[in-house]
Amino acid sequence: MSDIKYLPGKEPHPRERRLIFKNIDRDGWDTSIACYLGDGGYEQLKAALGMEPNAITEEVKKSGLRGRGGAGFPTGIKWGFIPPNNTKPVYLICNCDESEPGTFKDRYIVHQDPHQLIEGMVISAYAVGAHTAYIYMREEFPEAAQIMEQAIAEAREKNFVGKNILGSGFDLEIYVHRGAGAYICGEETGLIESLEGKRPYPRIKPPYFPAALGLYMAPTIVNNVESLCHVKHIIAMGGDTYASLGVPRNTGTRILCVSGDVKKPGYYEVEVGKITMGELLNDICGGPKDGRTFRAVIPGGSSAKIMKCDESYTINNPDGTKRELTFYDIPMDFDTIAACGSMAGSGGVIVMDDSRKISWVLNNLNHFYAHESCGQCTPCREGSMWMRKISDRIVSGRATPEDVQTLEDVAYQIDGRTVCAFGEASSWPVEAIIDKFRDELVAETSEDNEYLSAEAKQQLQYISQ
Numbered sequence: 001m002s003d004i005k006y007l008p009g010k011e012p013h014p015r016e017r018r019l020i021f022k023n024i025d026r027d028g029w030d031t032s033i034a035c036y037l038g039d040g041g042y043e044q045l046k047a048a049l050g051m052e053p054n055a056i057t058e059e060v061k062k063s064g065l066r067g068r069g070g071a072g073f074p075t076g077i078k079w080g081f082i083p084p085n086n087t088k089p090v091y092l093i094c095n096c097d098e099s100e101p102g103t104f105k106d107r108y109i110v111h112q113d114p115h116q117l118i119e120g121m122v123i124s125a126y127a128v129g130a131h132t133a134y135i136y137m138r139e140e141f142p143e144a145a146q147i148m149e150q151a152i153a154e155a156r157e158k159n160f161v162g163k164n165i166l167g168s169g170f171d172l173e174i175y176v177h178r179g180a181g182a183y184i185c186g187e188e189t190g191l192i193e194s195l196e197g198k199r200p201y202p203r204i205k206p207p208y209f210p211a212a213l214g215l216y217m218a219p220t221i222v223n224n225v226e227s228l229c230h231v232k233h234i235i236a237m238g239g240d241t242y243a244s245l246g247v248p249r250n251t252g253t254r255i256l257c258v259s260g261d262v263k264k265p266g267y268y269e270v271e272v273g274k275i276t277m278g279e280l281l282n283d284i285c286g287g288p289k290d291g292r293t294f295r296a297v298i299p300g301g302s303s304a305k306i307m308k309c310d311e312s313y314t315i316n317n318p319d320g321t322k323r324e325l326t327f328y329d330i331p332m333d334f335d336t337i338a339a340c341g342s343m344a345g346s347g348g349v350i351v352m353d354d355s356r357k358i359s360w361v362l363n364n365l366n367h368f369y370a371h372e373s374c375g376q377c378t379p380c381r382e383g384s385m386w387m388r389k390i391s392d393r394i395v396s397g398r399a400t401p402e403d404v405q406t407l408e409d410v411a412y413q414i415d416g417r418t419v420c421a422f423g424e425a426s427s428w429p430v431e432a433i434i435d436k437f438r439d440e441l442v443a444e445t446s447e448d449n450e451y452l453s454a455e456a457k458q459q460l461q462y463i464s465q
């Protein structure tokens, strides 16, 4: 990579290890197939078509690749869930809905390196036996849809897509499907419903795990844009070599999207778990803005639980011993962030400094989730709206101390009681913010507020006597 030149000011940080973003902001790079072929493009597809499909899945399993869309589920294992006796068509869907607040990596791949995604998709489709693939493109990405259509047309002309790809006998059509403009269309079963032309109400799992019962009730593999691009690199270097990047169980590279109160926000592709939170925020992102200190971080997109920068944790080592670490010591991998009570999610790291009022953060999140609930199930539909109404009262100085408790109760009544994981996505941030900043929220409330019920007022008087 050393001979690659990047646009001035867009050079990767020395701590980065770029696979997927190798061509992003590269000097002289464009989205044409000629440019991609000039850089060795589609060579991995040629190699993959010479392999048995199962052998590709085995390489992906060996690589340890975990999905980059949010849940971090192992990609090769997901592919292996297609029923062996299946007689229906198999579908591959690339999830390019990218609507998790704080996440902005997939759009760069599509905008600047669409052929990398096509190559990853054709290899993946060949591995899972799909002859039809869809790119479900976020509605707000109109330019990306055009770029993708153009790239697919170019790939078809060169016979990398279409009938009898490169004489292998393998056929694949790829279609771009424009999304319906809702966050829930990124949830894989909501996405599938939307792709079928319906309202994107998520399906209940079990039984509707897409790998068994997906699009048109046929086996369907849904993978994130970044995950599918990694497949090309796994073929290029082999599963074992890929697995040597990163740390055990958390292999390869991943793109971290850092936004908020740091000197240098942006996207950074790093080996998973090879840098700590402190290195990311202070070294790579340049530290806090002048005169400010870091206060809190949401490490994996808005659905991840907030972490305070002065926290420390005791976690279990794989050998059963315990380990103490501060917030800044946390390696940026799936397992450690989970052990510290949050999640690496979609890689969207949202940073807040001491200028941020936490009630405002809470209310901002609640507005998003109340707006985006699909409304199919009652705890989420009603609960997300109640949470928003309560935090509206907190930020506007109309709340009572009782409201903070009610807000927490509502969150726990949503969590674990809904059709899809949106329920947790909306309630976890609230639970964590109240857990960690309760005093601050209560300090913004008043017992004399007009919204306090007569009964609650009586109780408070009784307590204070």
Ligand SMILES: Cc1cc2nc3c(=O)[nH]c(=O)nc-3n(C[C@H](O)[C@H](O)[C@H](O)COP(=O)(O)O)c2cc1C
Pocket (backbone or CB within 6 Å): 066, 067, 068, 069, 070, 071, 072, 073, 075, 095, 096, 097, 098, 099, 100, 183, 184, 185, 186, 187, 188, 189, 222, 223, 224, 225, 227, 228, 420, 421, 422, 425
């Ligand atoms: C509410 C909600 C929104 C989601 N939005 C996205 C999204 O925009 N993009 C994405 O790749 N995955 C999203 N996911 C995760 C998908 O359901 C699915 O797990 C993912 O696309 C699988 O790809 P992967 O295995 O490659 O990570 C979302 C999940 C939930 C619950």
Ligand code: SF4
Pocket (backbone or CB within 6 Å): 184, 201, 202, 372, 373, 374, 375, 376, 377, 378, 380, 381, 418, 419, 420, 421, 422, 423
């Ligand atoms: S949890 Fe929310 S988003 Fe998911 S199905 Fe229920 S109402 Fe819809």
